[in-house]
Amino acid sequence: xxxxxxxxxxxxxxxxxxxxxxxxxxxxxxxxxxxxxxxxxxxxxxxxxxxxxxxxxxxxxxxxxxxxxxxxxxxxxxxxxxxxxxxxxxxxxxxxxxxxxxxxxxxxxxxxxxxxxxxxxxxxxxxxxxxxxxxxxxxx
Amino acid sequence: xxxxxxxxxxxxxxxxxxxxxxxxxxxxxxxxxxxxxxxxxxxxxxxxxxxxxxxxxxxxxxxxxxxxxxxxxxxxxxxxxxxxxxxxxxxxxxxxxxxxxxxxxxxxxxxxxxxxxxxxxxxxxxxxxxxxxxxxxxxxxxxxxxxxxxxxxxxxxxxxxxxxxxxxxxxxxxxxxxxx
Numbered sequence: 001x002x003x004x005x006x007x008x009x010x011x012x013x014x015x016x017x018x019x020x021x022x023x024x025x026x027x028x029x030x031x032x033x034x035x036x037x038x039x040x041x042x043x044x045x046x047x048x049x050x051x052x053x054x055x056x057x058x059x060x061x062x063x064x065x066x067x068x069x070x071x072x073x074x075x076x077x078x079x080x081x082x083x084x085x086x087x088x089x090x091x092x093x094x095x096x097x098x099x100x101x102x103x104x105x106x107x108x109x110x111x112x113x114x115x116x117x118x119x120x121x122x123x124x125x126x127x128x129x130x131x132x133x134x135x136x137x138x139x140x
Numbered sequence: 141x142x143x144x145x146x147x148x149x150x151x152x153x154x155x156x157x158x159x160x161x162x163x164x165x166x167x168x169x170x171x172x173x174x175x176x177x178x179x180x181x182x183x184x185x186x187x188x189x190x191x192x193x194x195x196x197x198x199x200x201x202x203x204x205x206x207x208x209x210x211x212x213x214x215x216x217x218x219x220x221x222x223x224x225x226x227x228x229x230x231x232x233x234x235x236x237x238x239x240x241x242x243x244x245x246x247x248x249x250x251x252x253x254x255x256x257x258x259x260x261x262x263x264x265x266x267x268x269x270x271x272x273x274x275x276x277x278x279x280x281x282x283x284x285x286x287x288x289x290x291x292x293x294x295x296x297x298x299x300x301x302x303x304x305x306x307x308x309x310x311x312x313x314x315x316x317x318x319x320x
Contacts, residue, residue: 009154037258038248041150069154073189077181 002102003058005051006090007033007075008065020095027099035071044074052078059083059107061098063090085111094118143217148244151223152189155284161191163285167216168195172204172231173223201227205234225265232272240278255295258283
């Protein structure tokens with residue numbers, strides 16, 4: 001089963017995982033790695049190195065908070081490994097998409113689909129709301 | 141010119157990319173680190189985390205020392221980063237004219253004393269810092285551009301003991317383990 005790792009600054013990873021569990025119930029093969037101010041890069045590297053130990057042939061998706069941050073930089077170090085995917089800019093819709101679609105489609109396709117889901121969830125809600133109301137009025 | 145000289149255990153990371161590079165116009169980042177210089181892979185990973193418009197180079201302590209005057213005279217605005225107080229001392233010992241030092245992040249471990257919530261030092265590091273201060277090197281603690289710039293000597297008692305800023309140990313020791 002594809003393993004999911006969320007690695008992010010502060011407690012984001014842990015809280016994101018808790019939030020998503022509230023929506024879906026218990027989730028298998030998923031791990032959150034927090035990276036706090038006082039922790040060293042070696043702490044983070046060790047946590048990631050341990051987290052990516054999976055059975056041969058299993059895919060690993062590491063979702064990080066932002067490009068250029070330490071969790072993302074450390075995840076990049078693991079990229080030469082086989083079956084490893086790293087995506088930055090994790091958000092809840094991206095994570096939900098990954099949980100729902102993992103092992104159902106090939107990993108490269110999964111990677112582009114979760115990025116799409118993450119991006120499409122970013123919406124100017126006010127503009128969307130106003131345009132819907134206007135459409136409704138026009139229909140009446 | 142050397143715009144900023146920083147000690148940061150994480151080298152290039154979010155605080156550099158999102159904090160310092162946005163507050164200071166930096167043309168070039170120099171990381172001085174023998175181990176990283178000797179690893180093509182680590183260098184490549186680090187290059188990836190630097191924004192494309194900023195040039196980037198990793199140097200050994202020896203190379204940096206040799207080229208130091210050209211960095212000082214350069215028209216480029218340079219950010220120099222080293223990951224430890226120990227490297228700072230080695231650079232100083234090769235005769236490098238250290239500018240004001242920005243102490244950003246220095247790793248926490250159990251045996252260390254907190255100077256601020258981002259800077260933790262052990263006895264060896266304390267001795268090096270006292271030595272550098274005595275030699276006239278200016279050292280400031282400032283993690284982010286928006287933080288107050290605290291002169292290191294302000295955190296010392298008259299008798300040379302460290303006052304710190306009240307954190308005797310890690311500020312979040314009671315929190316759950318980093319992985320769940």
